[in-house]
Amino acid sequence: MDQDLEQKLQGIRLIADELPSAVIIHEVVTLQIIYMNRTGLNALGTTFDEIKTISPEAYHAKYFNAEDSNEYVPKILELIKGGNQEQVSYFQQVRILDNKEWQLFVSNTKIFARNHTGEATHLITTASKLDPTHHIITKVNRLMDEVSFLRRNSLLFATLTRREKEILQCIAIGMSSTEIGAKLFIAPATAETHRKNIKNKLGLKNNYDAVRFAQAYNLV
Structure with a gap:
């Protein structure tokens, strides 16, 4: 592992477990997770060793609502390509602790490391669960439900x-x-x-x- 990257990881490890948000670091090319703090692992009800045994595709299929990716993946790709944004923010529906109901998180992703040519090699994401009693949850859930309805029925409407x-x-x-x-x-x-x-x-x-x-x- 690149020495600069390892130093940055060591700095994250020193404080990340004390943070109230999940902290996840991915490789850009493989989307493999190279780090997740205790908050994130506890929320998913898993361990880092278990995370490493499954593919990125299986990881996302198990824990995340696939429909959401149509909204935030293009933003992240634009970030990686070197767009004007320094970070992207988005909502994610996450299945935590084997709960059948989706839990709503707000996530932020930015470039964590670059190679010697300036290309992004790693991303860092923080994800915080929204308080289900907050009034904004009802509005966000309604909006996401409408987006899901549009996706499911666009061919019929056409x-x-x-x-x-x-x-x-x-x-x-x-x-x-x-x-x-x-x-x-x-x-x-x-x-x-x-x-x-x-x-x-x-x-x-x-x-x-x-x-x-x-x-x-x-x-x-």
């Missing part, structure tokens, strides 16, 4: 025609087929046929589902 999107908007605000027909200058029977087609395409079970689609895709 099957709707322009007219069907107009009618979905009307359904979401509680209009009847007769009212939709009058607004869009189509027969009520035609509006009802569109309603049925939309229901089948999106798998809608009730009006709440229609409202959720309309809200998620900015129709209302």
